[in-house]
Amino acid sequence: MFIDRADLYLEIMNSTWSEGEQIARSIAEILRENGLESGRVLEAFCGNGRVAIPLAIEGYEVLGFDISLPFIQDARQKAEKYRVSDRAKFIVSDAREIDNMLKGEVFDAIMIVSTSLGYYDSMTDEEILRKLRSLVREGSILIIANTFHRETPSWSCGRVFQRYGSLVLMEDMRFDPLWSRLLSKWTLLRDDGEGNLMKELEVNTEMRIYTSTELAEILRRAGWGVDSIYGDIRKKEKFSPPCPYLSLIAKAIQAT
Secondary structure, three states: OOOOOHHHHHHHHHHOHHHHHHHHHHHHHHHHHOOOOOOEEEEEOOOOOOOHHHHHHOOOEEEEEEOOHHHHHHHHHHHHHOOOOOOEEEEEOOHHHHHHHOOOOOEEEEEEEOOOOOOOOHHHHHHHHHHHHOOEEEEEEEEEEEEOOOOOOOOOOEEEEEEEOOEEEEEEEEEEOOOOEEEEEEEEEEEOOOOOEEEEEEEEEEEEOOOHHHHHHHHHHOOEEEEEEEOOOOOOOEOOOOOOOEEEEEEEOOOO
């Protein structure tokens, strides 16, 4: 879906652009609290730049990468639109190869927004985090913002609907508690404005959902030590199980 029907997911990202702006403001605040008033930030799984571009507006130099060419093309156009193309750059890359793609580059901070980890197995997620660690100096910051987590008490799942403009997402979710995997069937429907919904796409997804402890352990093995934990990063709220989001602030350490 992210590649073959990227146009549909772009509609979703565009309709949540203001959410990306809010996340970027909070990330900028956290970076400044950690002494980084400016600098180079790498965003993994950047989508169409809905966080990277607002962060560039905040004054940071941002490089975003994503595996989807249509997402990157849209991000580049938006960087021009918002007049930050000198500070917001975007490249197509598989996260599993990012250390080779950016060999020799050094960043002051890295961010991963939304539930981007978990689509691979845990060993691959750890390896991605290790590769990202190779692109920063010791003490640099990693922000994982607003990812799903296992402590959420609402994993009974079922069917939920969300509207993004004329696009309606019907998501049927089933949670496998043994392997902590969320199995979802996405059905994207188009509202024609006259009360009719026409099916655009149906796709199945599977994602590993981590506990906060599991994610912290993976991070440590990959060379990141967790420094702070929040729920929704937009509010910088204290993390607690009822919150659907988990946000972690980590710093680069020696891998174990």
